[in-house]
Amino acid sequence: MPELPEVETIRAQLAPRLVGRTLTHVEILDPRLTRPYDLFEVAEELEADCVDAVERRGKYLVLRLESGRALLIHLRMTGSFGFTPATHERAVLELDDGSRLAYRDVRRFGTWLVLERADVEPYLAAKNGPEPLGPRFTVAWLAARLAARRAPVKTVLLDQRVVAGLGNIYADEALWRARVNPLRAAHFLTPDEVARVHRAIRAALRTGIERQGSTLRDYSTPDGTEGSMQDEFRVYGRDGEPCSRCRTTISKTRVGGRGTWFCPRCQPLPES
Numbered sequence: 001m002p003e004l005p006e007v008e009t010i011r012a013q014l015a016p017r018l019v020g021r022t023l024t025h026v027e028i029l030d031p032r033l034t035r036p037y038d039l040f041e042v043a044e045e046l047e048a049d050c051v052d053a054v055e056r057r058g059k060y061l062v063l064r065l066e067s068g069r070a071l072l073i074h075l076r077m078t079g080s081f082g083f084t085p086a087t088h089e090r091a092v093l094e095l096d097d098g099s100r101l102a103y104r105d106v107r108r109f110g111t112w113l114v115l116e117r118a119d120v121e122p123y124l125a126a127k128n129g130p131e132p133l134g135p136r137f138t139v140a141w142l143a144a145r146l147a148a149r150r151a152p153v154k155t156v157l158l159d160q161r162v163v164a165g166l167g168n169i170y171a172d173e174a175l176w177r178a179r180v181n182p183l184r185a186a187h188f189l190t191p192d193e194v195a196r197v198h199r200a201i202r203a204a205l206r207t208g209i210e211r212q213g214s215t216l217r218d219y220s221t222p223d224g225t226e227g228s229m230q231d232e233f234r235v236y237g238r239d240g241e242p243c244s245r246c247r248t249t250i251s252k253t254r255v256g257g258r259g260t261w262f263c264p265r266c267q268p269l270p271e272s
């Protein structure tokens with residue numbers, strides 16, 4: 001599933017090719033993409049509008065349109081964009097420069113939602129906490145969110161209202177960097193541990209953006225290049241391999257139903 005660095009990479013590649021372009025023809029091929037709204041009505045709302053900006057909020061791509069409307073795209077499991085024809089196309093945007101941008105989605109969990117100007121911020125704010133690389137994501141804010149929850153710290157970090165854009169990969173990587181076990185009860189973290197988690201989240205996400213995201217099964221970028229973050233994973237998917245810090249074998253467990261990787265020595269469970 002694309003997380004903040006993957007969505008940010010897609011945004012950065014789409015922006016120069018979409019901004020200033022008019023959507024001359026919009027074809028939506030899968031009713032699941034726009035439900036409960038009719039796919040023909042959504043396509044009609046988008047057609048002939050011009051793209052003012054391509055933004056990202058958490059894991060949402062936000063196409064700001066000249067009319068004031070915005071198209072909010074969530075890629076979920078397997079959504080992606082490409083400028084060359086491909087299988088599993090669910091929507092096609094034709095632009096006034098003759099280019100053709102296809103939205104592809106094998107598992108079909110992705111969503112497209114068109115909102116009027118006044119509805120965009122309330123919608124995004126209800127679903128997303130502060131941007132982890134922005135000024136509102138402070139240690140104090142994270143400390144307050146963690147102190148209020150008895151759930152495992154990883155579960156709290158995956159809540160998009162706590163940290164927008166963080167998902168399974170970067171949560172595991174951040175907790176390894178912070179030397180905090182993913183199963184630790186969130187409200188038991190010390191102030192020092194919270195500060196380490198805060199710093200580690202930012203570091204893991206920045207590394208992911210620098211590497212243009214991680215290229216796993218279902219992620220590809222609009223221009224067809226591949227991210228290389230998977231080469232930087234310290235724990236994610238590395239069970240049975242030695243920890244790069246202490247050489248202890250990486251373990252795999254489940255937290256809130258999600259596969260979770262950690263180093264049992266660097267990330268101990270003190271309260272058990």
Ligand SMILES: [Zn+2]
Pocket residue numbers: 243244245246247248263264265266267
């Ligand atoms: Zn270790």
